[in-house]
Amino acid sequence: MNELRLDLRAVADWIRPSSRVLDLGCGDGSLLRYLFETREVTGYGLEIDPINVAECVHNRVNVIQSDLDAGLSEFDDDSFDYVVMTQTLQAVRYPDWLLGEMLRVGREGIVTFPNFGHWRLRLYLALRGRMPMSGALHHTWYNTPNIHLCTIKDFEALCERKNIEILERVVLDQSRYERRRSGVLPNLLGEVALYRFQRGAGASM
């Protein structure tokens, strides 16, 4: 098996052994397979791309081919310990609603997304006057699947509004493969943001 993507490794570190995980947009199933093999985690992946679905089956991952924009109606409330969504939040049609769905079916949510507030993207737009592109965001504006890009500040504001309690935040600098200390200008220096969160007190999802 290939080396697990950096953000996936960080996500895996957050997941307790023997828990139940739902992975939204699970790709080829790498994270789930890693979790089964190393932490006896059980669960399912949801994936829309047919090639990835076959890869998941090949990887012995339970995969349900489905469209996240249609929601998680197939899953009951509180049926998972974690609902994970890596690098997919920015590509769904209703990210705010899906965050609510994640915390309806899961006790905790974990998301990772490319931080649009990273200094290089800001500089790209400021200097070139064109939609920023980078390693994590390599699509042109007209054919990108990333229709809801946001910054760390945007995400945290949304959580505040939806009464989502952030439990942990990690910011990664993908180009240098190191974990940044969260305190120092994360929105400027973090290329990829990782969050672990739960329903805020009194919230209903």
Next chain:
Amino acid sequence: MDNPFPADSVGLVEPQREAFDKPLALDCGRTLDAYELVFETYGTLNAERSNAVLVCHALSGSHHAAGYHDNGDRKPGWWEACIGPGKPIDTNRFFVVCVNNLGGCHGSTGPSSTNPETGEPYGPDFPIVTVADWVRSHARLADRLGIDAWAAVIGGSLGGMQAIQWAIDFPDRVRHVVAIAAAPRLSAQNIAFNEVARQAIRSDPDFADGRYQALGAIPRRGLMLARMLGHITYLSDEAMRAKFGRDLRKGKDDFNFNYDVEFEVESYLRHQGRTFVEHFDANTYLLMTKALDYFDPAAQYDDDLSTALEGVSARFLVVSFTSDWRFPPSRSREIVRALLDGNKNVSYAEVEANEGHDAFLKPITHYFSVFSAYMDRVATEVRA
């Protein structure tokens, strides 16, 4: 002699027959005192007897799922696309068994067999059999073949339903289920189509209340109509448009203004109906549609499918096709949802395909890549 068959075919195959004289109690309350099952096998059973796969046929299928019956045979078995060396159900790794269901007309005991009590064909006196009856009878065949547990039970449409029934009734004997283009039970619309097909057959004067065989007659018109109707439900609107459109038959450029065959689609349906009549029995058709109508494993569990599947230990692959309007993806999702509710191991693929219900018989890329990947996993698990 040169092998006249494609390299990825199982080639020449011969049907086998097993007779059973232990009475089989049926769901309808009646008992079959003795019966025979006709089946074919492909590949080799390994020493551990762990690599056996049961393929279940659909409404009009038979035990002849793959290969050819003689050197001049132009038409291979009905699932030739899927079964053979290097195919999704790889006969280099698996020992594949396909049985003609009881009530069938391809050799297993059915309405056209002789009723030992009368010496005449059973005809309409053959008991109505259910999917669960088939499973019970096939379990006895498995005993006879020395197969304690199937590596997988696989089927499309009615065959997929049978695979699900296997997992429910014999949880210890099924490691994997592959249910393709199936449904947890028929909808009112599905039953309605079946009823029209049955009425077409039963209202044919040649049907003679089902005793046509004794009279040397065949209810051709009724069975042909039933098959034509069935075919419409197997194809999608897109597939029909692509295949026939509004094309007139060859050599025609204008309407006749009468009721002869004019459009290609009419010609196709009549051809399908006519050829079907030559190799299928009307009483069997009636029985098969009833088995479909009655299939409803959730019924005994307050209509809760997840409760019905609670005791299942098999892992599942469920596959549906986007243009299948007979058993659309939403029906497969009901199965998936029930399995998810019970924390069962399940994978689900919703294949983009224009071919309608018939897609399960076609070598569609995404379908086959998922199916092959799954079967590869099964083979590794059972050390096939």
